[in-house]
Amino acid sequence: MTHQIVEAKDYSYLLGNLEGFGDELLKQHFELYNGYVKSVNEINTKIAQLTQKKGNPSYSEYRSLLSFKAFPQNGVVLHEFYFSNLSSKKTQPSEKLLHFINQEFNSFDKYINDLKEAAKCTRSGWVILSYDERQIKIQHSVIDLHDEHVPLLNIPLLVLDVWEHSYTLDYGINKAAYLDAFINNIDWEQVSKRLENVCTHDIC
Numbered sequence: 001m002t003h004q005i006v007e008a009k010d011y012s013y014l015l016g017n018l019e020g021f022g023d024e025l026l027k028q029h030f031e032l033y034n035g036y037v038k039s040v041n042e043i044n045t046k047i048a049q050l051t052q053k054k055g056n057p058s059y060s061e062y063r064s065l066l067s068f069k070a071f072p073q074n075g076v077v078l079h080e081f082y083f084s085n086l087s088s089k090k091t092q093p094s095e096k097l098l099h100f101i102n103q104e105f106n107s108f109d110k111y112i113n114d115l116k117e118a119a120k121c122t123r124s125g126w127v128i129l130s131y132d133e134r135q136i137k138i139q140h141s142v143i144d145l146h147d148e149h150v151p152l153l154n155i156p157l158l159v160l161d162v163w164e165h166s167y168t169l170d171y172g173i174n175k176a177a178y179l180d181a182f183i184n185n186i187d188w189e190q191v192s193k194r195l196e197n198v199c200t201h202d203i204c
């Protein structure tokens with residue numbers, strides 16, 4: 001059986017370019033992301049090499065590999081959304097994105113406030129702003145670790161890493177200061193483009 005190798009993407013262009021994000025913090029974060037890529041490849045290789053895929057809900061090697069892979073696999077995807085929605089460019093949300101923001105949060109300022117409050121709800125995990133294909137709306141969700149409470153049919157638009165490794169090197173336990181730095185570096189053009197790519201409903 002063949003299996004595809006996941007390749008890590010290069011986000012080194014962010015080094016020295018994000019106000020409020022030290023190079024050492026970013027380098028460690030890239031290293032952590034690379035570790036998840038490696039784990040995904042290891043698990044996929046092990047699945048491909050299984051000579052006998054025996055199913056069992058209590059325990060089997062196949063079940064362990066299938067269930068464990070969600071953690072590194074989502075870890076890769078979430079980090080890629082996160083790094084690529086950061087930029088030093090000063091950008092604005094598109095009209096379409098503002099339409100959805102106003103619909104759900106009433107104003108852009110209230111949206112930003114909601115983002116901060118959602119971030120306070122996290123343990124070791126993430127906040128995502130996603131486009132819900134079933135409900136035709138955008139919404140915030142909190143994902144613990146990388147794979148708990150993941151909303152189905154929701155395409156990430158903006159992804160915020162709130163694991164402590166994403167800020168403690170620069171900010172200690174001052175999560176609020178990290179959130180301000182993150183918000184100042186959001187690439188709204190990228191977030192708007194993601195919405196454009198997934199929203200095909202008439203309302204859009």
Ligand SMILES: [Fe+2]
Nearest residue numbers: 079161163166
């Ligand atoms: Fe992270």
